[in-house]
Amino acid sequence: MRFNTKVKNCTLCSELVPHRTNVVLGEGPVPCNIVFLGEAPGATEDKVGLPFKGPAGSLLRADAYAAGLREGKDFHILNMLKCRPPDNRDPRLEELRNCLPFLMHQLSIIKPKVIVCMGRFAQGFVLQKHPREIRVLQNAGKIIKPKRTIKNAKPQAILTFHPAFVMRNKGNNIEEAFIGHLRKARKLACIAQTAK
Numbered sequence: 001m002r003f004n005t006k007v008k009n010c011t012l013c014s015e016l017v018p019h020r021t022n023v024v025l026g027e028g029p030v031p032c033n034i035v036f037l038g039e040a041p042g043a044t045e046d047k048v049g050l051p052f053k054g055p056a057g058s059l060l061r062a063d064a065y066a067a068g069l070r071e072g073k074d075f076h077i078l079n080m081l082k083c084r085p086p087d088n089r090d091p092r093l094e095e096l097r098n099c100l101p102f103l104m105h106q107l108s109i110i111k112p113k114v115i116v117c118m119g120r121f122a123q124g125f126v127l128q129k130h131p132r133e134i135r136v137l138q139n140a141g142k143i144i145k146p147k148r149t150i151k152n153a154k155p156q157a158i159l160t161f162h163p164a165f166v167m168r169n170k171g172n173n174i175e176e177a178f179i180g181h182l183r184k185a186r187k188l189a190c191i192a193q194t195a196k
């Protein structure tokens with residue numbers, strides 16, 4: 001079965017499946033040097049079937065542009081979950097586990113050089129830690145080697161804020177730091193590309 005069909009037919013998460021309008025696979029070129037990794041689709045994303053299409057997505061795209069990254073060329077956007085949790089609640093551990101093989105497959109074909117881990121769920125993924133153990137403010141800006149083996153790729157990961165958090169903290173220098181992290185991702189991807 002084709003990957004997209006497999007995800008669309010997935011019925012593993014009993015609370016997510018009955019409420020979803022669309023599964024949200026991701027958006028961007030394949031392969032692609034940079035992956036932006038978020039949490040889960042929200043209401044807008046569920047409606048249109050594409051990631052980060054609401055206000056947090058507008059901020060992400062504007063800040064990526066400010067960091068010199070071109071949409072449709074330089075980055076691919078993915079989420080930990082492909083289905084929207086009801087009322088925008090946090091993803092559950094079981095749901096993250098159910099969706100993990102889909103994410104691993106996507107990463108193995110996108111083959112990123114850098115994964116930008118936005119928020120504690122994406123950071124928990126590369127650090128192999130429970131999301132509750134993640135200290136997003138302390139981690140912000142760190143570059144790490146993911147503690148997971150991704151088929152066909154050996155990306156670095158940069159840990160940063162979720163765009164929704166950046167949006168809620170306008171005027172606190174968080175956005176400047178976030179743009180700095182995206183710039184760092186661009187540089188890391190350039191370095192990895194020229195070292196090939």
Ligand code: URA
Nearest residue numbers: 038039040041051052
């Ligand atoms: N927040 C996310 O983490 N992902 C989206 O696609 C939208 C909002």
